[in-house]
Amino acid sequence: MALVDIAARVLVRPRIFFIDTGFLFDETYELRRRIEERYGVEIEAVDPSMTPETQADAFGDRLWSIDPDLCCRIRKVDPLRERLSGLSAWVTAIRRDQTAFRATARAVEWDLRWGLVKVNPLASWTRTEIWEHILDHRVPYNPLHDRGYPSIGCTHCTRAVGDGEDERAGRWAGRAKTECGLHG
Numbered sequence: 001m002a003l004v005d006i007a008a009r010v011l012v013r014p015r016i017f018f019i020d021t022g023f024l025f026d027e028t029y030e031l032r033r034r035i036e037e038r039y040g041v042e043i044e045a046v047d048p049s050m051t052p053e054t055q056a057d058a059f060g061d062r063l064w065s066i067d068p069d070l071c072c073r074i075r076k077v078d079p080l081r082e083r084l085s086g087l088s089a090w091v092t093a094i095r096r097d098q099t100a101f102r103a104t105a106r107a108v109e110w111d112l113r114w115g116l117v118k119v120n121p122l123a124s125w126t127r128t129e130i131w132e133h134i135l136d137h138r139v140p141y142n143p144l145h146d147r148g149y150p151s152i153g154c155t156h157c158t159r160a161v162g163d164g165e166d167e168r169a170g171r172w173a174g175r176a177k178t179e180c181g182l183h184g
């Protein structure tokens with residue numbers, strides 16, 4: 001949301017999209033509506049080729065618990081690949097302090113995976129700096145953050161974290177998986 005706020009200040013018509021896995025929290029969908037209203041922008045929903053129902057028919061009701069990598073591939077990675085094809089660059093909000101994997105992110109880098117330039121304007125920002133920006137500029141944010149969810153993804157794979165737990169400990173809790181595959 002900090003990145004959306006900055007983009008809306010410097011661009012007349014920022015092109016913003018999110019991957020709509022179909023499994024997002026109601027609060028996340030509501031946040032999309034609030035952001036569109038606040039900034040006068042349209043946030044494009046990028047859909048997987050399979051609906052939740054067709055995925056359940058093909059792979060069973062709980063693919064995310066049986067094979068989360070396949071579920072993420074169908075619902076996140078493949079749609080992102082398609083959305084980025086033909087573009088020369090994309091801008092993301094990843095930060096070096098989020099995970100060990102993201103610790104080497106540069107402000108501008110070649111995205112080997114997707115074959116385009118990747119711009120990470122917030123790479124060197126800290127979590128504290130993000131929140132300062134959000135609160136200073138009254139940027140709308142997901143109310144789940146105030147209920148113990150520092151990192152928010154799909155309902156099936158996100159839980160609240162306890163005191164002292166890592167920012168992303170609530171994502172795929174109990175599994176070695178730490179990334180959905182969008183960033184490497």
Ligand code: SF4
Nearest residue numbers: 064068071072154157
């Ligand atoms: S985060 Fe979970 S529910 Fe969402 S796409 Fe990945 S495995 Fe599926």
